[in-house]
Amino acid sequence: MVRIGLGLLAIIITIGCQQRKQEKPTIPDKPAVVIHEEYLGEEPTKPEETEVYEPVPPMVAVDENDVPSDAIVLFDGSGFDEWSMTNDSTEVVWHLNGDGSMTVKDKTGDIQTKRNFGDIQLHIEWRSPAEIEGKGQSRGNSGVFLNNLYEVQVLDNNDNDTYVNGQVAAIYKQYVPLAKASKPSGGWNTYDIIYRAPDFSDDGQKIKSGTITVLHNGVLVQDHVELKGTTPYIGWPKNPPHGKGPIRLQDHGDNSRVSYRNIWVREL
Ligand code: MG
Numbered sequence: 001m002v003r004i005g006l007g008l009l010a011i012i013i014t015i016g017c018q019q020r021k022q023e024k025p026t027i028p029d030k031p032a033v034v035i036h037e038e039y040l041g042e043e044p045t046k047p048e049e050t051e052v053y054e055p056v057p058p059m060v061a062v063d064e065n066d067v068p069s070d071a072i073v074l075f076d077g078s079g080f081d082e083w084s085m086t087n088d089s090t091e092v093v094w095h096l097n098g099d100g101s102m103t104v105k106d107k108t109g110d111i112q113t114k115r116n117f118g119d120i121q122l123h124i125e126w127r128s129p130a131e132i133e134g135k136g137q138s139r140g141n142s143g144v145f146l147n148n149l150y151e152v153q154v155l156d157n158n159d160n161d162t163y164v165n166g167q168v169a170a171i172y173k174q175y176v177p178l179a180k181a182s183k184p185s186g187g188w189n190t191y192d193i194i195y196r197a198p199d200f201s202d203d204g205q206k207i208k209s210g211t212i213t214v215l216h217n218g219v220l221v222q223d224h225v226e227l228k229g230t231t232p233y234i235g236w237p238k239n240p241p242h243g244k245g246p247i248r249l250q251d252h253g254d255n256s257r258v259s260y261r262n263i264w265v266r267e268l
Helices: 002-023
Strands: 072-075 083-085 101-103 111-113 120-127 142-146 150-154 189-196 206-208 211-216 219-226 259-267
Touching: 120 142, 142 189, 150 189, 150 211
Parallel strands: none
Antiparallel strands: 072 259, 083 111, 101 259, 120 189, 120 259, 142 150, 189 211, 211 219
């Protein structure tokens, strides 16, 4: 009797274990395929149906100084051929240095390109002096004016606070930069700027704002911002109708001693 009882007990335990094994959830080796209703009944898309072969982008080589082959070189240190004084269109009197750079000559006025530009990609390098002089807006102040009207601020802001919509890499009095990316005073900075000019109707009304994107030393500081108009020191932005215009560099008139080098532009 005892032997039969033990036998029955063993059978019950075995069946119990098998049932428990069967209850264990199975893990699928692939995620379930979700079929969206809107695609039901459609033929599967072939890879080549979503491939295009035109337009073929042009080849743009880059030389040992990272200047693109389709760029117009505006300044390479050899002279001011591409520039003139803004005031009277005469020859540039700023300092031409022996190291491939130029420096603002105080109180002589702005300089500007002889050529006019609309939409552009602009590369420009600048530095403020290592020897600190002045404070606020009077320390290493210059500026890059696009289309002769819209200033991307150049300023030595290192340990030198000012109003943030007038600090380095600001769209002057319009847009505060997203970051402060300056090199230490005396170091060379790069600006890579993409500018799209505004559009005006035949009767001179602005129908589309211009836009500016700026990378400062490779850091995005202006992200396709919409220009509100001109960037004056006093007053509000204005929107005079215009076509192409020169690129202008500012003499702030307070011994800024800002230098520039390696300036090139690609027309877009
Ligand atoms: Mg300025």
